[in-house]
Amino acid sequence: MNNSDQSKFEFAQTSWRQSIAVKITAQIIWVIVPIVFISSIFLFNAIEKDQSQIFSYKIDALTHRVTSIIFNKVNITDEEKYTIINKIATELGFSAIEVVAPNYHLTTNISTEGYVPITRTLPITGTDDGFDNAFIVITSYHTPLYQIIDQKRKNLLAVILLCLVIFAVFLVVSIRKWLYRPLKSLVDATEAVANGNANVILDTDRKDEFGHLSTFFHHMIANLTEQHNKLRDTAKVASDANSAKSAFLANMSHELRTPLNAIIGYSEMMLDEAEEKNDKAYIEDLTKTIVAGKHLLHLINEVLDLSKIEAGKMETHASMIDIRDLLKEITSTLEPLVKQGDNTLKVEHDSSIISFRSDMTKVRQILLNLLGNACKFTENGVITLKVEQQGVEKNRNIVFTVMDTGIGIGQENLDLLFNPFTQEDNSSTRTYSGTGLGLSISQRLCNLLGGNITVRSAKGEGSCFTVTLPVDAGNSSTPALLDGSLPKISVAS
Amino acid sequence: MSEHTYRLVIGSLMLLMLYTGYHFVAYLIIAMTLVEGLTNQRLNLVVTSIRRKLGANVSGFDQTPREDSRISFDAERAQRLFIAIAFTAIFFAAPKELWILNWFFAFGMLISGIVMFCPVIALFRAIGFR
Numbered sequence: 001m002n003n004s005d006q007s008k009f010e011f012a013q014t015s016w017r018q019s020i021a022v023k024i025t026a027q028i029i030w031v032i033v034p035i036v037f038i039s040s041i042f043l044f045n046a047i048e049k050d051q052s053q054i055f056s057y058k059i060d061a062l063t064h065r066v067t068s069i070i071f072n073k074v075n076i077t078d079e080e081k082y083t084i085i086n087k088i089a090t091e092l093g094f095s096a097i098e099v100v101a102p103n104y105h106l107t108t109n110i111s112t113e114g115y116v117p118i119t120r121t122l123p124i125t126g127t128d129d130g131f132d133n134a135f136i137v138i139t140s141y142h143t144p145l146y147q148i149i150d151q152k153r154k155n156l157l158a159v160i161l162l163c164l165v166i167f168a169v170f171l172v173v174s175i176r177k178w179l180y181r182p183l184k185s186l187v188d189a190t191e192a193v194a195n196g197n198a199n200v201i202l203d204t205d206r207k208d209e210f211g212h213l214s215t216f217f218h219h220m221i222a223n224l225t226e227q228h229n230k231l232r233d234t235a236k237v238a239s240d241a242n243s244a245k246s247a248f249l250a251n252m253s254h255e256l257r258t259p260l261n262a263i264i265g266y267s268e269m270m271l272d273e274a275e276e277k278n279d280k281a282y283i284e285d286l287t288k289t290i291v292a293g294k295h296l297l298h299l300i301n302e303v304l305d306l307s308k309i310e311a312g313k314m315e316t317h318a319s320m321i322d323i324r325d326l327l328k329e330i331t332s333t334l335e336p337l338v339k340q341g342d343n344t345l346k347v348e349h350d351s352s353i354i355s356f357r358s359d360m361t362k363v364r365q366i367l368l369n370l371l372g373n374a375c376k377f378t379e380n381g382v383i384t385l386k387v388e389q390q391g392v393e394k395n396r397n398i399v400f401t402v403m404d405t406g407i408g409i410g411q412e413n414l415d416l417l418f419n420p421f422t423q424e425d426n427s428s429t430r431t432y433s434g435t436g437l438g439l440s441i442s443q444r445l446c447n448l449l450g451g452n453i454t455v456r457s458a459k460g461e462g463s464c465f466t467v468t469l470p471v472d473a474g475n476s477s478t479p480a481l482l483d484g485s486l487p488k489i490s491v492a493s
Numbered sequence: 494m495s496e497h498t499y500r501l502v503i504g505s506l507m508l509l510m511l512y513t514g515y516h517f518v519a520y521l522i523i524a525m526t527l528v529e530g531l532t533n534q535r536l537n538l539v540v541t542s543i544r545r546k547l548g549a550n551v552s553g554f555d556q557t558p559r560e561d562s563r564i565s566f567d568a569e570r571a572q573r574l575f576i577a578i579a580f581t582a583i584f585f586a587a588p589k590e591l592w593i594l595n596w597f598f599a600f601g602m603l604i605s606g607i608v609m610f611c612p613v614i615a616l617f618r619a620i621g622f623r
Contacts, residue, residue, distance in 0.1 A: 017609050026610030033604060037597050044593070154512055157593075161508065161600050168607045 021180035029168050036164060044153045051149050055142075058092045063120040063138050066099055070106075070136065071124075082106060089140065096141040102134045115141035182210035189217060198225050246311035253304035257297065264293040302437040309444045316359040316448055318473050323353055323387060326360070330367055330385075337375040338383065345371075348386040356398045358473040362445045366453075369438045370402040370465045378406030381462070389471070396471040397451070403464045409457040417455060418443045442467075449473050494544075496569060497606045499537040504603025507580075511596055516584075523580045530574030533567060563621030568614045571622050575613060576602070 016022065065088050069081055076084075086108045089097045095115045099106040101124070119139045182203065189200040198221050202214035267289045274282040308314040327347055338345045367385070374383045386401040409417065418439050446453045451469035503522060510518040529535045579598055583591045605611035 022609050026608045026612075029604055029608050030610070030612055033597075033601065037593060037600075041593060157596060158512055161596075164600070165603065165607070168604055172608060 016176075016180065019180055019184070021175045021183070024179070025168075025172050025175050028171060032167075033164065036160060040157060040160060043156070047152055047156070048149050051152065052145065055145050055148070058094075059118055059120060059140060059142075062088065062092050062094060062097070062140055063122065066097065066138050067122060067136055070099060070101060070104060078106070082108070094140045094142050098139040099136065100139075101136040114143075116144045117141055182206070182214075186210070186213060186217065193221060193224075243311065246307045249303055249307040250311065250313075253300045253307065256300050257304075260293060260297050260300065264290055264297065267293060302441060305441050306437055306444075309441070309448070314445075314448060316362065316473070318357050318359055320355050320357055321360050321363060322355050323349065326364065326367075327385070327387070330364065330371065333368060334371050334375065337372060341375055341378055342380045343375060343378050344382045346382060346384045348384065350388040353387065353389050353398065356469070356471045356473075358449055358469055362449060363469065366442045366445050366467055367400060367402070369442045370400075370467070373438060374402055374404035374406060374463070374465075378404045378462070381405035390468070397468045398471050400467040400469075401464060402467075403462065405462040408459045408461045408463055409455070410459045414455060414457065418453075494537040494540040496537055497609050499535075499606070500602045500611065501606030504599050504601070504606055507599035508596070508603060511599060519580070519584065523577050523584075526573045526580075527577035530570055530572075530577055533570050535569060535573065562618075562623035564623065566622050568617035568622040571617045572611065572613050575617075 066085055069076075069084055069088075085097055085099070085106065089095075089108060097106070097108050117139050118141075119137060121135050121137050124134045124136055185202055189202055192198075192200050200217075200221065202217055204211055204215045204218065206214070267286050271283065271286040271290065274286055305314070327349060331345060331347060334345060371383065371385060382405050384401070384403040386399075386403070388399050388401075390397045390399050443453050446467055446469065449469055450473050451467065453468075454466045455463060456466075457463035503526075506518065507522060510516070510522070525536065576598060580595060583595050601611075601613075605613075
């Protein structure tokens with residue numbers, strides 16, 4: 001037996017022992033067996049009673065017939081009496097007889113060993129031989145009654161148990177054939193389908209429930225296979241279309257950026273010249289052109305980023321990031337935007353963290369995006385950036401929390417917030433500028449860096465975005481922790 | 494030798510002995526089950542071990558012990574002790590009155606071998622035996 005056969009054998013043994021078929025068989029048999037035994041007890045009691053009565057009747061019959069023969073008026077010789085009595089005793093199952101009467105004594109020559117003597121004493125009456133008030137004593141030898149009963153019940157019980165064994169074997173074979181095998185075929189087929197093999201063949205010729213089940217199973221597999229193929233084709237078409245879209249957007253963005261950079265560059269040069277000549281009319285127009293151009297460039301960059309991420313072409317470059325440098329850079333970049341909305345920017349920094357390992361550009365982009373949004377949707381409020389550490393040992397994370405006291409987001413729109421090209425509603429798109437790509441890009445960048453982004457908000461109560469990033473995104477070095485204190489950065493504008 | 498084969502053989506032998514009246518065989522079986530129960534050197538395990546040493550492929554007969562048992566005592570071992578004690582008690586205490594119980598236990602072993610389910614072991618397992 002090779003390994004494969006052996007494992008099949010083990011599976012077959014185990015599955016049969018643990019199958020529902022064994023439980024059904026065992027339950028039927030173990031209900032029947034005690035019932036049969038209890039019924040047998042009553043049957044054996046009846047048999048014992050019958051046998052006792054039969055035994056008594058035989059002894060009485062023997063005694064009566066022997067007495068009749070001995071005192072028979074017809075002249076028969078002792079030899080003839082002996083022959084007749086011996087014959088009667090044999091017929092009734094007695095092994096030997098001893099008759100003792102006045103002037104008469106008879107003993108048959110059969111062995112008495114192993115037999116029990118049964119004695120009957122009868123008074124002699126109504127004879128002309130002057131034997132009144134005398135007695136005839138007849139001793140017969142017979143197999144003990146308990147032996148007869150014991151043998152009878154043993155034979156009967158053996159027959160009953162043999163029938164039960166035959167019934168049990170029949171039940172096991174039947175249930176195995178009619179229930180277990182088709183059920184196991186279905187289980188095996190289901191297992192095969194679960195493992196991705198749809199080429200299963202079941203017995204659909206049967207006319208019972210298993211036959212119907214097998215037929216429906218085949219129909220189900222055919223439908224599933226068809227749907228699976230359709231889905232696969234559709235997914236391929238969708239994937240191809242998305243790749244084409246991403247490639248198109250990436251190419252177009254690139255093609256748009258090049259002339260746009262040229263426009264902005266030349267506009268800045270012209271602005272410098274206009275400023276030198278103090279030509280106020282040109283300065284105003286050129287400034288507007290540069291601002292519009294930069295805004296357009298920002299939008300194109302966002303589209304390009306999203307396309308890169310969707311096309312799987314966005315790469316990360318992990319390096320050690322100094323938190324203080326990062327925070328200073330962000331706060332200085334955001335300063336004009338904070339002032340623009342008359343807001344206050346507070347930075348709360350856990351002084352024990354000085355650096356972590358991640359992609360500096362992408363972390364900066366995420367934080368600028370979130371803080372930029374906070375500035376955009378808050379007026380005369382407070383925007384807080386909180387940096388802290390969570391977790392222990394290898395699961396340590398750095399958590400950036402951006403909170404604002406702005407307009408907030410309705411609960412019904414929170415789920416859609418990270419979808420591309422989505423802002424809370426159309427009116428807000430009109431009131432507040434933007435493509436709705438910022439949060440989508442931030443979320444995808446977070447995922448790319450091994451972290452995640454969550455949001456809590458309520459309409460009119462501000463928003464709270466939490467970015468969780470692993471302390472060591474590259475797993476190449478452990479960040480150093482600062483023992484000394486770092487002053488909290490608070491930028492008021 | 495699996496546990497079921499063991500029950501089949503022992504049950505058949507006991508029934509044969511009860512029918513023929515060779516009590517010597519019964520005493521031998523009782524002694525054997527008692528030794529099995531006391532030492533946990535069960536016949537089927539010994540036979541399987543010998544067969545394995547002789548090179549036979551008997552891995553399918555291994556029994557998996559239950560991990561969640563409350564009592565660290567094999568249910569099969571408890572069954573051997575139960576059988577030995579029950580047979581001894583009936584043989585020597587009330588053979589004429591309780592004769593049918595011997596037949597019941599012997600037939601129970603035989604039938605549990607056929608249907609692969611022993612209620613005594615199931616009971617012991619339900620109590621918490623391994």
